[in-house]
Amino acid sequence: MPGWLSLLELQNPLNGIDVTQMPTCAIENVQRYKALSRAELDVMMELPCECEQVPLQKLINQHSCSKCDGLYWYSFCMGDVVQESCTWHCTKCGTCRDWQEWHCLRCNRCSYGVTLPCDGCGSRERDPWI
């Protein structure tokens, strides 16, 4: 019953996709991922370490560079390949952030500087869930 199947898909867009290796950014942008054509997924992307080029498809999941072992994934927010240790996707802000940014509970926005208090409210109260 195709109608029933597409209804299920609507309710859970992650249905049928293995998300275990997927970075938060790809999971949050799964509709954009699904909208990519075969040709777009085959586009070769250069890793930030410049060791190798891999098709975009591989960067939807975390990809470790075969030469330097760096971990990379494709950020839908930035439209570019990012390094796992340098970038994270803030689900509250709905966008990718630099590793030096953290999400302030009081202001409900990200603040810059891991060792600094929030520049909005002076609090250090991080969101423990992200």
Ligand SMILES: [Zn+2]
């Ligand atoms: Zn590399």
Ligand SMILES: [Zn+2]
């Ligand atoms: Zn993102």
Ligand SMILES: [Zn+2]
């Ligand atoms: Zn945030």
Ligand SMILES: [Zn+2]
């Ligand atoms: Zn704040």
